[in-house]
Amino acid sequence: MTATTLRTALVIGCGTAGTSVALALTGAGVDVALLDEDPQALAEAVALGAGTGWTPRRPPAGIVVIATPPSAVVDVLHQAQSRGLGHVYTDTAGTKEIICAEAELRGCDLKGYVPGHPLAGPDAPGRAAADAGRFTGRPWVLCPYETTPGWALETAAALIGLCGARRLDLEPHVHDRVAAELSHGPHLVAAALATRFARSSTALLGLADDALRDAVRPAGGDPWPWGDVLAHNAGPVADVLDRLAGQLTRAAAVLREGAGSAPLELAVLLEQGRQGQAALEEARELRTPRDARTGDRV
Amino acid sequence: MTATTLRTALVIGCGTAGTSVALALTGAGVDVALLDEDPQALAEAVALGAGTGWTPRRPPAGIVVIATPPSAVVDVLHQAQSRGLGHVYTDTAGTKEIICAEAELRGCDLKGYVPGHPLAGPDAPGRAAADAGRFTGRPWVLCPYETTPGWALETAAALIGLCGARRLDLEPHVHDRVAAELSHGPHLVAAALATRFARSSTALLGLADDALRDAVRPAGGDPWPWGDVLAHNAGPVADVLDRLAGQLTRAAAVLREGAGSAPLELAVLLEQGRQGQAALEEARELRTPRDARTGDRV
Incomplete structure (x- = not known):
């Protein structure tokens, strides 16, 4: 199997997630077009060097990344597929089960759509947090359908690789x-x-x-x-x-x-919390250098 | 009014708070004696340079700092006053109303006792977090009784000053x-x-x-x-x-x-949260350099 090469991409939605993906792809040499219904958001992303504004003359992109709020993803996906804007489609929304079900109900082309969710560091408010390294070393969840063909998955995996993230496949409800x-x-x-x-x-x-x-x-x-x-x-x-x-x-x-027994009863809850906090820190130690110790990017 | 000079202190309880106070006082030239019912805790504090182990031959200390858990403060205060271990007494417990009331009920000498609570940075678990700079620039609450004499208050204020903290008087219930x-x-x-x-x-x-x-x-x-x-x-x-x-x-x-109205209803809660978070950050900006920006000690 040869690695899929991604030469062109269209990012729809120039918020933090979309702009960060676009910056990472542009930095990796991909030709990135940008779309946003808010002209100022689009202009800011272009100014950051995330890509160029999309024009109708562009050929279909290798991948279309839908980086809108969850409630807009399926509408945007359906329209983008109807207009033939790309070969493979994915999204970055932080919820997956409703989106996966709605895309099917709406009659989107599921063969070309790989639902996704890149996990970033802490969200700083506003678009200023867009950053090519936002996903480096972080998990990027894919929720493929049972019917998703290999070529679509490979394209989504190539996107994840170019962003420096780690692919993790999960069922949408999980x-x-x-x-x-x-x-x-x-x-x-x-x-x-x-x-x-x-x-x-x-x-x-x-x-x-x-x-x-x-x-x-x-x-x-x-x-x-x-x-x-x-x-x-x-x-x-x-x-x-x-x-x-x-x-x-x-x-x-x-x-x-509880009177006298309150400290003991609370200590049970506090001890469970201590164990949970330790488990969370332990899981962090197993991660990549980006956030393993200091939260600094590698 | 001349500043009260503190030459000797006794710190009872060599946990993080007590050892940190002792380290700050020792660093400021005060002759500090230490007491802890746990010989290992005492030995560790001595090894850190927080002071020397208390002996019965010592004269009464200028101030006795009771740095035990809240439930032990009044017992320790009562015993220490009975044994005449110091001239002025204070404590570092994180709760004040019950302690203030119990000290009165138990018949402690309220003239010489100034309830206190130094606020530190985030608690690291264990005693290793003891640090002479733990209270630098931080608020140190005093909850004096109406009858607390000026000389006792001045001694407590001198302790706060030597620890580099900021005195803030509050009613215990507040x-x-x-x-x-x-x-x-x-x-x-x-x-x-x-x-x-x-x-x-x-x-x-x-x-x-x-x-x-x-x-x-x-x-x-x-x-x-x-x-x-x-x-x-x-x-x-x-x-x-x-x-x-x-x-x-x-x-x-x-x-x-909530169905369709859920985002709107949740946004009200989220917006109130956003305002509260902003208020909290604004209050931080008004603080001293220690934690105003980086949390680093100055």
């Missing part, structure tokens, strides 16, 4: 449950934690330590794309939130009623 | 509510978030990003002292947990039932 546990649920928890501080006095907030700032930092992200992502992964996220709410409610009851 | 909001509640949330990961597969945990690791890092702390702190601030912490549980339960319900 991806979404994991994303709810590791990202979507915790994001909403950070937001809920932070709501209280909007009206707090600056003097008292000055007593906060780095641990709290680290915990609520994700809440600084743009609310709109997150609302879209969460609603697109509603069931798994709701499960995570309900489970956490139950744990917190029980802990509160222990605190209110 | 301190405890703020601590529940900024530290104790979020700590339990981090633990609850992390519990799930103890049994997760390493491959899937490898999909976690820095945001999640940052959020659950506090869960890595030793469960026992935290159980004690939480139980000592039970009411305010339970209030924080119940409120958060309510927010998460409502968000889960919106996700399960």
